[in-house]
Amino acid sequence: MSKPPITFEIIKQKPGSLARAGVIHTPHGDIETPAFVVVGTKGTVKGVRPEDMREYVGNQVALANTYHLFLQPGADVIKEAGGIHKFSNWNLPVMTDSGGFQVFSLGVAFGKGVTKFSQGDIEERTEQSGLNVYSKKMAEEHGKLCVIDEEGVTFTSHIDGSMHRFTAERSIDIQHSIGADIIIAFDECTGSSADYDYQKEAMGRTHRWAKRSILAHKQNYQALKKQGIYGVVQGGRFLDLRKESAKVLSAMDFDGFGIGGSFSKKDLGEALRVVNEELPNDKPRHLLGIGEPEDISEGVALGCDTFDCVAPTRIGRTGTIYERTNDGHKRTNLLNNQYQRDFSKPDESCDCYVCQNYTKAYLAHLFRSREMLGPQLASLHNLHFIVNYTKRLREKMLTNSSAV
RNA sequence: GCGUCGGUGGCGGAGUGGUCAAUCGCAUUAGACUGUAAAUCUAACGGAUUUAUCCUACGCAGGUUCAAAUCCUGCCCGGCGCA
Numbered sequence: 001m002s003k004p005p006i007t008f009e010i011i012k013q014k015p016g017s018l019a020r021a022g023v024i025h026t027p028h029g030d031i032e033t034p035a036f037v038v039v040g041t042k043g044t045v046k047g048v049r050p051e052d053m054r055e056y057v058g059n060q061v062a063l064a065n066t067y068h069l070f071l072q073p074g075a076d077v078i079k080e081a082g083g084i085h086k087f088s089n090w091n092l093p094v095m096t097d098s099g100g101f102q103v104f105s106l107g108v109a110f111g112k113g114v115t116k117f118s119q120g121d122i123e124e125r126t127e128q129s130g131l132n133v134y135s136k137k138m139a140e141e142h143g144k145l146c147v148i149d150e151e152g153v154t155f156t157s158h159i160d161g162s163m164h165r166f167t168a169e170r171s172i173d174i175q176h177s178i179g180a181d182i183i184i185a186f187d188e189c190t191g192s193s194a195d196y197d198y199q200k201e202a203m204g205r206t207h208r209w210a211k212r213s214i215l216a217h218k219q220n221y222q223a224l225k226k227q228g229i230y231g232v233v234q235g236g237r238f239l240d241l242r243k244e245s246a247k248v249l250s251a252m253d254f255d256g257f258g259i260g261g262s263f264s265k266k267d268l269g270e271a272l273r274v275v276n277e278e279l280p281n282d283k284p285r286h287l288l289g290i291g292e293p294e295d296i297s298e299g300v301a302l303g304c305d306t307f308d309c310v311a312p313t314r315i316g317r318t319g320t321i322y323e324r325t326n327d328g329h330k331r332t333n334l335l336n337n338q339y340q341r342d343f344s345k346p347d348e349s350c351d352c353y354v355c356q357n358y359t360k361a362y363l364a365h366l367f368r369s370r371e372m373l374g375p376q377l378a379s380l381h382n383l384h385f386i387v388n389y390t391k392r393l394r395e396k397m398l399t400n401s402s403a404v
Numbered sequence: 405g406c407g408u409c410g411g412u413g414g415c416g417g418a419g420u421g422g423u424c425a426a427u428c429g430c431a432u433u434a435g436a437c438u439g440u441a442a443a444u445c446u447a448a449c450g451g452a453u454u455u456a457u458c459c460u461a462c463g464c465a466g467g468u469u470c471a472a473a474u475c476c477u478g479c480c481c482g483g484c485g486c487a
Binding site: 039042046047098106117158232258262287291310313314318333 | 432433434435436437438439440441442443444445446
């Protein structure tokens with residue numbers, strides 16, 4: 001049997017700790033871990049050109065989404081284009097999420113303002129508008145845009161209201177067409193408020209889908225040579241379920257693991273510890289959808305290798321930048337009145353392209369006047385910030401054994 | 405000068421006798437955002453406040469009426485038309 005497409009090499013394991021620095025080898029290059037995975041859901045990192053990613057951000061890997069690319073432009077189009085790398089001009093390792101998160105965001109979370117990572121209890125927020133009439137009808141009738149059953153999930157497209165069905169096999173098949181280096185088993189992302197019984201039920205479903213996902217992957221010989229597959233640990237906030245999920249998935253022949261679901265901020269650490277103590281040490285672990293700086297620090301310390309998060313581009317696009325401070329970092333809302341005449345660098349200690357060339361006042365002006373360059377520059381800075389934040393955690397680990 | 409239409413909150417613009425501190429939009433001021441339904445969403449936006457309420461507004465000055473931003477008179481200002 002030939003060498004698997006995805007292999008993981010540990011460069012340094014911190015003694016007495018789950019933390020490690022490593023390298024994930026993929027057909028499109030190496031990922032030095034810990035690493036931040038830039039999110040480009042629709043095959044584009046919102047507001048940032050691939051050339052600028054290469055030149056000014058320096059990320060080693062990107063994540064696209066199966067559900068979104070399936071709806072638009074269609075998996076067949078991407079296949080015809082020669083895969084996501086060629087289609088998007090992404091000359092680097094790529095992952096695709098399975099659509100499992102959309103089971104959550106278009107399901108129980110739909111219209112409720114429920115976040116993946118709530119600070120406390122679920123907050124109700126006003127239902128967002130902008131949906132077309134079909135989706136609105138579905139939302140009114142079901143309160144969500146997808147319905148789950150044992151076999152899979154039926155989605156109503158948030159774009160045009162058309163109905164689509166995802167099963168584990170379908171998700172994997174689409175991910176084969178998209179052609180990412182790392183694909184993810186179809187799973188059910190649950191809400192943080194779900195009770196024990198539901199979490200257990202959903203977890204069981206995710207495990208069965210994981211088994212079917214891996215089987216579907218093994219049946220595609222061509223894909224098997226080029227793409228690795230991760231299984232997703234679930235279990236919500238219940239540690240025994242988390243442990244069980246990690247154990248069950250460890251027994252399957254995955255190339256790595258995603259850790260999914262919703263968390264309360266306070267529960268993250270213990271869940272990661274329990275999961276990563278259970279997962280095999282010699283395979284990479286990806287913390288799905290979590291990536292505020294402090295979360296990445298915690299995740300790295302507890303043995304996670306990669307992280308993806310929409311926060312850098314989402315908050316950047318809406319006027320907020322990460323700024324380093326003496327004791328860490330803070331978020332700065334450039335739309336605040338005080339920055340209109342602040343001609344200092346966006347982030348004094350940052351050497352990125354944006355901070356070298358522009359001022360807070362200029363960015364504030366761009367946002368106030370709704371110029372598209374504002375979101376572009378802020379996203380670029382935030383990605384530079386978080387990618388290098390994660391990179392520094394790796395460097396610290398390699399140079400100083402007591403760090404992390 | 406005559407005729408005509410109009411003058412409402414930072415701006416635009418509803419309201420045409422009582423339930424009006426006054427729909428709505430913009431601007432402003434804050435807030436939120438963690439496998440992207442998101443270049444999005446939320447809130448505040450006359451003053452005071454124990455947030456229940458109280459006080460001051462609808463160009464200015466009078467008047468009619470139980471009651472006026474809304475009706476009448478005069479004045480001031482602006483657009484348009486005619487001289």
